[in-house]
Amino acid sequence: MSFQWSAFTGVLPLLLRAAMLNLELAAVIMVLAVAGSTGLTVLRSLKVSPVNTAVDLVISFVRGTPLLIQIFVCFYGLPAIGLNLSPIAAGVLAIAANSTVFLGEAMRAGLGTINPGQIEAATALALRAPVIWLRVVLPQLFRQILPILTAELTIIVKGTALLSVITVVEVLRTAQQVGSATYRPFEVILAAGLVFLCINLVIGTAGRIAEARLAVGRG
Amino acid sequence: MNFDTSVITGHLPQFIEGIGLTAEITVVAFLLGYAAAILLAMAALLPGRAPGLLVSGYVTLFRSVPFIITLFIVYYGLPFAGLRLPAYAVGTVALGLNAAAYYTEVIRAALLAVPRGQMDAARAIGLSFPRAMHLVLAPQVFRTVVPPSTSVTLSMMKDSAVLSSITVPELTYQGLLVQGDTFAPVEVFVAVTLLYWGLALLIAGVARRLERRLSRTHARTQRFSPLAAKYLSLEWRDRPA
Numbered sequence: 001m002s003f004q005w006s007a008f009t010g011v012l013p014l015l016l017r018a019a020m021l022n023l024e025l026a027a028v029i030m031v032l033a034v035a036g037s038t039g040l041t042v043l044r045s046l047k048v049s050p051v052n053t054a055v056d057l058v059i060s061f062v063r064g065t066p067l068l069i070q071i072f073v074c075f076y077g078l079p080a081i082g083l084n085l086s087p088i089a090a091g092v093l094a095i096a097a098n099s100t101v102f103l104g105e106a107m108r109a110g111l112g113t114i115n116p117g118q119i120e121a122a123t124a125l126a127l128r129a130p131v132i133w134l135r136v137v138l139p140q141l142f143r144q145i146l147p148i149l150t151a152e153l154t155i156i157v158k159g160t161a162l163l164s165v166i167t168v169v170e171v172l173r174t175a176q177q178v179g180s181a182t183y184r185p186f187e188v189i190l191a192a193g194l195v196f197l198c199i200n201l202v203i204g205t206a207g208r209i210a211e212a213r214l215a216v217g218r219g
Numbered sequence: 220m221n222f223d224t225s226v227i228t229g230h231l232p233q234f235i236e237g238i239g240l241t242a243e244i245t246v247v248a249f250l251l252g253y254a255a256a257i258l259l260a261m262a263a264l265l266p267g268r269a270p271g272l273l274v275s276g277y278v279t280l281f282r283s284v285p286f287i288i289t290l291f292i293v294y295y296g297l298p299f300a301g302l303r304l305p306a307y308a309v310g311t312v313a314l315g316l317n318a319a320a321y322y323t324e325v326i327r328a329a330l331l332a333v334p335r336g337q338m339d340a341a342r343a344i345g346l347s348f349p350r351a352m353h354l355v356l357a358p359q360v361f362r363t364v365v366p367p368s369t370s371v372t373l374s375m376m377k378d379s380a381v382l383s384s385i386t387v388p389e390l391t392y393q394g395l396l397v398q399g400d401t402f403a404p405v406e407v408f409v410a411v412t413l414l415y416w417g418l419a420l421l422i423a424g425v426a427r428r429l430e431r432r433l434s435r436t437h438a439r440t441q442r443f444s445p446l447a448a449k450y451l452s453l454e455w456r457d458r459p460a
Contacts (some may be wrong), residue, residue: 041453068383116448
């Protein structure tokens with residue numbers, strides 16, 4: 001067997017088109033995860049015992065089980081309790097839940113780096129809780145966890161490849177279809193790898209630029 | 220909806236076999252990945268720019284490509300190199316190489332965190348390079364390396380579920396087989412999930428014991444004023460009165 005360049009280059013346009021779906025899904029999931037983890041953090045800060053116990057249990061569960069299984073649970077398990085989701089919806093739900101938990105834990109750690117004096121000052125100025133969150137805590141928190149946000153976005157992009165197992169026709173699924181039709185699975189899967197490599201290199205670079213800019217802003 | 224426990228009890232041997240293989244794969248891939256990572260992290264310290272760039276390239280490559288794709292690349296690629304290995308071996312090696320990229324980062328960061336002066340001082344008082352490495356650097360690196368290595372190992376254990384896609388009969392694969400037999404997804408995934416969860420807790424527990432042994436010195440925890448804790452702490456169990 002020898003490597004066939006034409007099989008490799010020939011499939012690239014098709015994969016790039018499929019990559020649009022991965023990017024779209026990743027964008028939606030990222031927005032959901034950032035919103036979800038922010039909400040989760042504020043919720044946990046209220047320190048309602050039963051709520052936090054439940055949240056901790058969910059976090060431990062999500063962190064202790066594979067993303068692939070969570071995707072299967074959303075796709076095969078939820079219909080059994082009457083919730084029928086399309087493959088895309090099930091996949092978005094699973095990855096978003098997973099990332100919400102991971103970003104939530106990052107935010108928990110990030111809170112520790114904020115100077116307590118600021119909260120005391122804000123309270124002394126009679127700022128109300130929503131204002132303290134929106135104007136004092138969250139802006140710093142997001143800046144603090146920016147590297148983690150970029151890392152999570154690449155994790156999300158990689159996660160979208162797993163949706164191929166529940167029949168979402170994204171890059172990997174497209175590659176598998178072409179690979180089995182042409183009997184050149186290796187060249188095609190290599191091309192799929194290249195597509196993900198490029199996407200994540202761009203995300204990584206953009207993240208570093210953003211970090212550098214915000215670091216300047218911090219003075 | 221009725222929860223049919225017989226689906227779980229009836230296929231218990233299959234689930235046990237699955238989690239056993241998952242645990243085995245995790246251990247082998249851990250050893251393989253860590254050995255590779257130590258070599259890579261050391262190689263990055265070699266003089267000249269090339270070694271550092273090559274190691275960074277390795278890390279970036281594995282971190283940017285989804286593991287499921289890396290796995291298929293290795294799976295389809297080995298025959299090109301004239302190698303035919305069983306799926307189990309291919310999967311474990313791919314998993315180890317993937318984790319090696321993350322372990323390398325962990326080790327490199329830990330090495331960089333040790334102040335340069337310590338190595339210089341150790342050498343100045345007459346320790347040879349290997350002895351300085353062994354007596355001065357290694358204990359500190361070992362301590363900082365454990366917590367992040369644990370989270371990499373946990374991710375790796377979870378990534379092993381992807382090996383089901385190349386027919387390695389680990390836990391996820393067994394779960395899918397049982398589901399095909401019984402059409403009882405809820406029961407199957409409850410069982411599979413609990414087993415993964417248990418294994419994850421086990422790994423985390425072992426790591427915590429190791430961590431406690433290594434760091435006898437008490438870690439300083441930040442104490443917030445009650446006012447600041449309202450926003451900056453999520454700890455709700457033992458609130459100061």
